[in-house]
Amino acid sequence: MTPPTPPPDEGFKENELASDIDVSQVHGSILRERAEPCDGYEPVPLWLITVFFAIIFWAGLYLAYFSGGFRADVFNPDRVAWAGGGPAVAAGPVDPKVLGKRVFTQNCVVCHQTTGLGVAGQFPPLVGSEWVVGGDWHGDNHLVKILLNGLQGPIQVKGAAYNNAMPPWAQLDDEKISAVLTYIRSEWGNSAPAISADYVKKIREASAAQTEPWTQKALQAIPGEKAPDAAAPATAPAAPEAAPAATPAAV
């Protein structure tokens, strides 16, 4: 089978080639090959073009609605920053339960755990704890004082003994302390009224002289109070009788 003469072309040294390769060296696999691939020229189907433009239209809409205004600080594709304006960040007061939960998660879970159950023998539980919801001699003022100044030495929580040190959290502002206390008093089945930021402020001023963390004995010497209803104006504190057998308002 004689190979057909290739078209003359300056770029290809045909004569050299013919002397270099002996036709008998050319393998059967090459001899039986078809021609090198080439192109046909069928037109692009119209339906395909229609579909493409439909997709492009959809793409434009998607980018318009879900790109957060192409801002670098919008991470939520559902937030359409350009429709109606306003900052990308949610404005307005933070839900106190959300704030309280955040403060708790940032500061308290290390010891009291996300479940509020603490660690047996080490960190007391908050769930159903009389220190949190009130009971016996425990008042809301004691709870706020613990947050402000800390607590150390042997204590009894739900009949179990603990002896550890809770650091003071006075660096948190009144709003955060009231939020976190409100949170722990309404979470995990606890049900006790909220504590207002004003009340925390009042207790902070009253405890200004305290420099050391409280001990259980020192707290027991202070009569327990109920915080005023968070929505109602502040009322006079309850009578200073500590009644050990008094049933708590709610457990």
Added chain:
Amino acid sequence: MNKLPLLFLGVFITFASSWLGLVAYPYLTLGNMQPLPDEDTGGYFPPSQSGLAVAGQRVYAANGCVYCHSQQVRLAPLSTDIAKGLGPRQTVARDYLRAQPVFLGTMRTGPDLTNIGARQPDQNWHHKHLYEPQTVTDWSIMPSFRYLYKMQKIQGQPSADAIQGLAGPHAPAPGFEVVPSDDAKALVAYLISLKRNYPLPESPEPPAN
């Protein structure tokens, strides 16, 4: 399309568009981000890591933890990460400022670890888990990393580092204890540092339902 320069130009420009959008742009905007100061503690968000935790990142990379564990919390309705308690809010670019490399991950063969430091703050738990995961979670398919630990004879007093409460087939015999290597200590320090529960303005917490 028979001209080399035209082909080159087209190939260059099409590719350059994505290079600009997905590489250069993040480099310029996200690459210069700074941590936010925290008024309450005087620290920063994200908080700086101890040197041991930084070393722990290297151990995490060397042992390929990222191939089973992700580190990102996503929003609803795309996901239920927040409802499942993986974190209080979506993680955003600033949360990964201290990470090197960033272990976002693309598989959840094991649980997401964004806030593992908040869920499991106890060092001993982590050491027990790394040493023999099935003794802590019996259905786990996580492999054992006991090659990061050393079994040694107790010399007089048990070592302060010794892992407490080990059980299972590789628990130390009486008179022996298991202590973590430096790599294991670094890794656990890193894991405990994984807490993304501080507030960031660009990632507001979703309202409680």
Added chain:
Amino acid sequence: MNPQSLISSFHPANNPDTLASHERAEIDASTRFPVLLFFASAIFWLLIGSLLGLISAWKMTHPGLFDQMAWLTFGRLRPAHLNTVIYGWASAAGIGVGVWLMARLCRVPLLHSKLLISAAIFWNLGVLVGVMGILAGDSRSIEWLEFPGYATPILFIAYAFIGIWAIIMFRFRRPGHVYVSQWYLFAAFLWFPWLYATANILLVWQPIQGSAQGAVNWWFAHNVLGLWFTPIGLASAYYMIPKVIGRPIHSYYLSILGFWSLALFYSWNGMHHLIGGPFPAWMVSASVVASIMMFIPVVTVAINHHMTMRGHFGALKWSPTLRFTVFGAMTYTVVSLQGSSMAIPSLNTLTHFTDYTIGHAHLGLYGFFSMMMFGAMYYIVPRLTGWEWPSANAIRWHFWLVAVGILLMVVSLSIGGILQGLAQFDPQVSFRSSLDYATPFRWIRGLSGFLLLGGHVVFAALFTLMLLKVGRQKEGPALFAAPVKPEAAPL
């Protein structure tokens, strides 16, 4: 159009851009050593990579397997498997096929083969050092870029030689029509070093801070698939399909549309690996949009290939090259459409973080690219060695083992992945349940790994026999069956 006029329209004299047999012989002789070197390296790494993948798969169902040694922990074996198959097998095979295709299509004998031989040596060295580095504990844990910093420059040097070679080859090609495969190869050879350099600089040498790393990481990884492997695979399909059946490609215009829409849209897809992640919303949305726009190049290429093949599907009965190539081409369409659907956020909810993604990745790299490379190698190797494949039966075993293997793997991981995703999405369902759903499907995946490894062993044996020219020279090609058309059939 009667067969006679069709065939005569294909006579070399009527196709000014075709080659005479002695020209083909000279070109093939010039490509012999570099291409066979790349193929041999690729097949070596294929065996190692398959073994690493098999062990990794079984470690997921049996975590106690080999758990005593740091070198064999899952977290190191899995990236070792990934990098071996990507850089060791797939890239080396792709380079070998690409070199041969470039030489044939540029219609000149290979220039500067020493560049390519040096490249092959450096490439193998880089992969070896990189994989050992990962097993030793120096993995960077950046997906698709795990090689430690001391291995990547070696690969980069190897690559620089290949890039230079590609430019010279293209520059000194024989004047005439530039065929579609050449566009894809030229583009692939140019895009890869840009990708690799950018990713290494911004993730390894001068890392950018924060989650921007994730963006660059997945821009890189997805583009290795879309702008390095896909063009080489498509270039091979565009050559092999018309070559084997002896017909022109259906439409030059569809080829153009397919090429440029791939170039424009593919590179924006990367963020779809991170939907919901810590990135500005517009980046993720842009990737979702680009992923859907991929419908355009994928359907275009599918129509082009399908219409070319129409009426000739009977050739799949006898031609190994065509069978592997068309399997790959059809899988390309399926896996790309699957990928586009996975990028839709409501579907991504179910597939993200699950085994479904792993199934998809294997369907693409194996079902499309590796099968395409097998097809090309079955065509090219006889032309380089002057020897025919010794056993059509063995090729048949190879095909069925790997075809069944990959389909089993993908189907099992897809079902398991969806169940896993459903369980992960429901806050009332424990994490444990998502694991329990996935486990039986991981067993099936593990079994499929044996099939794949078996097929690779058969292929490696065949290749070795070809290199050694063992046995007697066969008369005619190794085909699955007698060709339908009596006038001789190419492989």
